[in-house]
Amino acid sequence: MMSRLGTMKSGVHLFMLPIGPQLLQWESEAFLFKLPHEDRLRILRYKHWQDRQRALLGTVLVRWMIREFADIQHAIIARNAMGRPYLANQDSWQGDFNLSHSGEWIVAALTHQGHIGVDVEKIECLNEDVMAYAMSEGEINRINQYSKIDRSKLFYELWTMKEAIYKTGLFPNATPKSLDTVELKSKRKDIFTQSLYVDQQHPITICWDREQSSVKQTILNRNELV
Known part of the structure; x- marks a missing residue:
């Protein structure tokens, strides 16, 4: 493991992999050789190499992250009734992890205490119908204050925030419109978020529910996961 990662085994982590x-x-x-048989079968079902590569590198990244930063060498990853992944063989572990990918990036997050969610999106042209479906009235009003280009950027910034908050598992019955980021950020002091850009086209938001120091951010290359 590279020395730049050696002192990071605590708190909240965000890993970004092209x-x-x-x-x-x-x-x-x-x-593939490093993965359980069921993971290999799932990954090899993808027909297009891009989808297969996202699934492969995302799976490897999550297992690498858990091994290196949670010190869990033989993780058994299962999914709950909502489809959210968790460690099935580590009842004593108090942490959480999450994964997202879009466009050119795969991102993964881990916390040693509480819940965590992460989302990355590639900025595309703004679809008004999608905005009407996904955004609350307050969010739409905020987006409409900006120019066309900035409206698209803000939409995707808010969308990553909604997704990250939802993916913590703390709001299982929420819909995109009901998960109002403007209202939630003002009323829920136990929810923390941090947003950033990994490049000009890919905003990321990470959300967690235990007060921590700043998020430790690391851009990886795939050779570091071998």
Whole structure:
């Protein structure tokens, strides 16, 4: 493990990994070899190499993160009734993890205490119908104060925040419109979020529910996961 990561085994972590060019066959096989049989089968079902690579690198990233920063060497990852992943063989662990990918990036987050959610999105043209479905009245009013380009950016910034908050698992019955980020941020002092751009086209938001110091951010390359 690289020295720049050696002092980070506490608090909240955000790891960002570019999908990059297509893996060579031997590279794919090396990553697949490290994974449980059921994960290999799931990943190999994807027809397009981009989807297969996102699934492969995302799975490897999560397991690497849990091994290196939660000190859990043999993680059994299951999903609850809502489809949210968790560690099935670690009842004593108080932490949480989450994964997201979009466009050119895969991101993963981990906390040693409480719940965590993360989301990354690639900025596209703003779809008014999607905005009407997903955003509350207060959020729409806020978005409409900006120019066309800035409206798209703000929409995706708010969308990543909604997704990150929802993915903590703390609001299982929420709908996109009901999860009002403006109202939630003002009323819930036990919910913390941090937003950033990994590049000009990809906003990220991370959300957690235990007060911590600042989020430790690391951009990885896939060779570090081998």
